[in-house]
Amino acid sequence: MIDGRVVSPSTGATLPVEDPATGEIFAQIPAGSPEDIDRAVRAARASFTAGTWSRADPAHRGRVLWAFARAIRDEAEALAWLETRDSGKPIAEARADIVGTAEILEYYAGLASQVFGQTTRVPGNSFATVIREPAGVVGQITPWNFPLYVGAWKFAPALCSGCSVVLKPSELTSLTMLAAAELALAAGVPPGVFNVVCGTGAEAGAPLAEHRDVDVLAFTGGAVTGRKVLHARADRLRPTQLELGGKSPNIVFDDADLERASAGAAFGIFYNQGENCNAGSRLLVQAGIYERFVARLVERAQAIRVLPPLDERSQMGALISAAHLRKVAGYVDVGILEGATLLCGGPPPAEGHFTRGHWYLPTVLADVKPEHRVFQEEIFGPVVTVTKFTEDDEAIALANATEFGLAAGAWTSSVQRALRCSQELQSGYVWINNYNPTPVEVPFGGVKSSGFGRDCGPQAVDTYTTWKTVLWALSPFDDWYKQ
C-alpha cells in the first residue's frame, strides 16, 4: 500500500504465506524491494510536506482515528480469522488482539488533541513557547507474534502525532496489516500517510532502516536485528526506538495465593504459545512452596488444550514456522543436557492434527540454574524454566541476572515484598499478583538489552514528536555591539 494504492512490487516477486497449523501455503504477499521502500518513503515525505495530515486539526486526526477503530471493530471477525491463519494463534487470542487494536486506536484518537506544548517566562524579559511538532516521516518495522496489535502500538501514536508512516510488517505475518492499511484509507487517513510495504528483513527492512529520508525509526523485534537497525541509524544520525526481547522473571513468594499464582504463571508463559516478548519465561519459586507449586503448574500445563487454532476450544496453537520450532526444541534439548529436568511437554506425538504444521506442547523445565543457557537466552516458545530460591535477596538477584529487562512479575500477599520488587526489579514493567495485561493507557518498553523508548501511553507520542523552542522578546532588542 503506497500512496493510497495497492501496488505490485517493483520486481513482481512474491513471498508464500504459510498456515503454521497445517503447513498449507494459502496466499502470496508482495516481496517489496529497496525500490519499493524508496517509493513509499517518497510518498510519505510528499504527504507530510503537503500537510494533509501533518497540519490537519488534531481534532480531525482524532475523528479519523476513531473511524479507523470503528472499521477494525466492524471487521473484527474477519481480521481475527486472518490473524489466526497467518500466525497460528488460537482464534480467541486473535480476537483479543483485534479488539486490543481498536482500543489502541481509540486511545490515540482521544489523545490527538491533547498533545500540548509548554509556555514559560525566561530571563532577559523574554517569553518562550515550546511547541510539539510531528517528527516527520517515520519508518516502523514490526514482528510476527502480535502482527496487528503490536503494529498498532507503533502506527497509532505516530498517526496521532501527525507523522507519515512507512511500516514494514514481518514477512511471516503481513496480511492483517495490509487489510488495516485499506481500512485506514477508507476511514479518511489521506493517501501517502500510512504506507505498508511487505518484504523480507534484508530486502525491505534494512533499506527502510538505512533510508536517508526517514526521520524516526521505530523497531520491534529481536536483539540481533535491533543491533543491526541501530548501526544503520547511527550512520544516518537519526533517532531510533527499540522494543526488543526479554527473559522475564516471574517470582512466587511463599506467602502467595498458590492457586492464583500458578494460574498466573501458566498464563504468563503459555499465552500466544509463549511467543510473547514479555513472557514470564523464568519462574523463581521460594523453597517452602516449591514442590506444591511446581506440581500444580505441571497440572495446569498438561490441561491446556493444544488444538487447531480455528477450533473454538483451542487454548494453544502452532508455532510460527519450522525454523522457529527447531529453535525452541533445540533449547529444551540444551537445557536437559545442562542438567535441567523436563517435567512435562516437549514435542507432541505425531498423530492427528500434530502430523502437519509446527507444534510443541506446554513445557516445564525444573532445576534450572542461572548459568544455564535456558535461564539466560530468549526461547520465545511455550517453555518455562523453574529455579528455586530461599531468601528474598536471592530472588531479586536472580531476577536481575540476565541482560534483559523488559517485564517481571511478583506473587505475594506482603505489601512490603511487592513494593520492594516494584522498586528493585530491573525492568520496564512489573506486574504484582498479575501477569500479561498491557493496557494502552500506560507505557510499555524495556531497560538493559530489551530496548529503549516506550510504546503506549502518552509517552509513545514522545517518539513521534519533536520540541521546537520559540523565544519571543518582550522588550526592544538590545544591541550587543552598541558604541
Ligand code: NAD
Ligand atoms: P526479528 O528481529 O527477526 O524481526 C523483526 C522485524 O525485523 C521483521 O519485520 C523482520 O523482517 C525485520 N528485519 C529482519 N532483519 C532486518 C534487518 N537487517 N534490518 C531491518 N529489519 C530487519 O524478530 P521476530 O522474530 O519477528 O520477532 C520476535 C522478537 O521480537 C523477539 O525477540 C521478541 O521478544 C521481540 N518482540 C518484542 C516486543 C516488545 O515490545 N519489546 C514485542 C514483540 C516481539
